[in-house]
Amino acid sequence: MGRKLLIHNDKVPGINTLEVYRAHGGYASVEKALKTMTPDQVTDEVKKSGLRGRGGAGFPTGLKWSFLAKPEGVPRYLVCNADESEPGTFKDRYLMEKIPHALIEGMITASYALGAKRSYIYIRGEYFYVARILETAIAEAYAAGLLGQNILGTNFSHDCFVQVGGGAYICGEETALLESLEGKRGNPRIKPPFPAVAGLWGCPTVVNNVETIAAVCPIVNMGGEEYAKIGVGKSTGTKLISASGHLNKPGVYEIELGITVEEFIYSEEYCGGIRNGKKLKAVVAGGSSVPILPTELILKTAKGEPRLMTYESLSDGGFQTGTMLGSGGFIAMDEDTSIVKNLFTFARFYHHESCGQCSPCREGTGWMEKILKKFINGTANESDVDLLWDIQSKIEGKTICPLGEAAAWPVAAAIRHFKHEFIEIAKSKKFVDISHYDRLNKVIA
């Protein structure tokens, strides 16, 4: 069994309440940090831990914290990115729903390190019921003196608020999130300046993912060095993986970074293999935006080494033969899946979610969806594959924010590894969706 640091108590009855959470060692990091450590010492532990942003980009958290500008007399903010919207990703929702105090505890400890007197949890509007769970937890924390003035009798005071979004994937991009939190359209800002210098209301701000902030608690408790011993190389600690698709046991798993992809898919401890005795065809390993890989490349690298669940191993081989750990949104597809149709749902998603600020993304995402629709309708030509390839290449790297890449990469990867499927449809002028078990007709019959 791998070690679990974040959701080890998820099955404990009442763990969503402060009482049970504390009885299981909750808020120890707040006690330890506020009473025995300086803010810089907390940051140092996070640096030593090697923790990398769990939202998708994998940027070292300690380094991000150290960029925070600290001018006198200007408030600083910690903002938690709970706008989890990357298709295939639902780990943050699970964590917040089951153990809301794990996030609140992290918010307090991290805010102490950053010197933030206020913090906000920006949660996607659709997670409305989760926002309520968080608010209840925050109210409990205030009542117990863990939030508010002079927390646990120390000099540190802190207020934490939950802000509900309005439905927009783009608000997961940190500057779009800040715009939205300021009551505006979720348009990503043009950088620089970065939030560390001018973030929320123009003040220095750190934006971290839910899981990243929650991970600060075990890091403070066990020490950064101890945390860094878990994992492989620069992929330290544990990671929540959202497993979905054609798996026997989809769900949220906490893994030690470094287990093999094969173990994750097939072992009983994790996903328990592919459903209905089917064979695995392809995997999207880190949320919809990362390149899809066929079975042979997801289980083994191009060099023939076993592929590990780490930032480095998954990206081994670059985009030619590798992918990314991303947000840990792990979507497995069985042998009957149409890669083209799956790609269409991604393209439709990015078209729907483009904010429309910059022209390549605004116009390109819709164009790609329309061409893919031709494949679904069986009216595409072979030249449409080249056109798709060209359009994605003209979006990638030309946009204000990473949504451009997020929309382009899945298209590129699907063509790179499954071009024959596109060609087949274009040649036969027929799209057969064999994965589409028409359950409705069965029911009516």
Place this chain on the structure above:
Amino acid sequence: MGAQVHGTQNFDKAKRSGIKFSEEAMNTVQKIMTNYPEGKSKSALLPVLHIAQAEFGGWLSAETMDYVASVLKIKPIEVFEVASFYTMYNLKPVGKCVLEVCQTSSCWLNGAEDIVKYIEKKLNIKVGETTKDGMFTLKTAECLGSCGTAPMLQCGASYHEKLTYEKVDKLLEDYKTAGKQRNYTDLDYKNTL
């Protein structure tokens, strides 16, 4: 999307004067406005729009948006720009229960299309339409973060996961009997099915 519908709305000044938050809603709005530093109450716009939507019939009319602008002391266009950006705000009237079926990757892999077809057949409406009795509006949604429990639909604040036809039958029945307005505000939270 809006390509077919131009953004301008009819505006009835007389109607506008009749719009006012209930006391309970107004208290919530004022509490939310204290969540931000002095002078930053525009930040309350998104949560306040959710409340306005729940208060005034499940959608945001021009009059409602104008009222929200006056409460937050911002320009009406700022409200309209924001309300039209996010998917959760309805700019047209909807049924009491808005069923939003997720259709992205994992949900599709698990039969979301069948669920949509089933509901269409059962309610005798197409995606985007509302039943004649004004009870249900059917929509498709992009990834709602429930991929491991696909297929799923959201109605108001509630997630309905691992859907089967039987489950759909039951939840439609439940909503019909409850006959409640399904919305995304804390006022509604107690009523979550």
Place this chain on the structure above:
Amino acid sequence: MKVTIDGIEIDVPKGTTILQAARMIGPEVAPPTMCYYSKLKTSGGYCRTCIVKVTQGSTANPNPMPKPVASCRTEVMDGMVVQNITSPEIIEARKGIVEFLLINHPLDCPVCDQAGECKLQDLGYEHGSANTRYEFKRREYEPIDIGDKIKLHMNRCILCYRCVKTAEQITDGRVHGMIHRGDAAEISTYIEQSLSNDFSGNVIDVCPVGALTDKTFRFKQRVWFTKPVDAHRDCKKCSGKARVWLKGEEVLRVTARKDQWDEVEEFICNSCRYDHKKKSDWVIEGPSPIHRNSVISQNHYQHLNELKVEAMKHQKALGFMSINKKP
């Protein structure tokens, strides 16, 4: 700070953007712009036509930047090396941007009032390709009036945000803005309101395309059949310095004066723009400086006549024919 753009080095003050530095060198290396407007704060960055390649970030950090950057929003660093027209990659990327800007554009230049002074036309001509690869239905909107003087053709809009920023920064009450999102985003007024502020007419001048046009000028005349002159009048609301577009003795249109980058020099008030359409309202200073390659310079009758006379003189001198009547 020293920056090298397409092999040309220039010294610029701190805070200068790559685009501004390139403009200081000259129009040959200055990237095209569709959304950036030096007179409007926080403009630019959206259209991506001005992207350039930074092959060396600075002397201190000589690494190249990983992606092309919007030159209008990227400040120069000392020792920065930039490629614009010398980078085939940028030329190709820009071609892509032009294509994106055009796939949903109606290409209705023959009936568009902006034809001849349209930045998208210029951009397409200089950086685009002759054919379209887009085979789907284009976005369509009905043209609407926003106020009694301005027509909005949303079909032609490239969502550059210039008019929104103008209304925000030049007028005292913005009533129009960007609504919806993605490729359904559009410029609109809130609840059928009209732009009625004293300076609202400036949104027409900043619009790079034919999305916002002056209703008092619509369909009156092709712009290349008019003669722009710089003129002024005493005005209490604005500087009164404007560009008056003449056809004979008739004032067809009044706009702000524009500089060599086609940006308004000084914003003018609606009274100057709409209410002073007699030649006697204005003190005419002389012909407006219009770029010699502009179609507007090509076709002035008077200018043409002079040319004809010149040509005939030549011919007469060469003994081809005699001038027996005035052309």
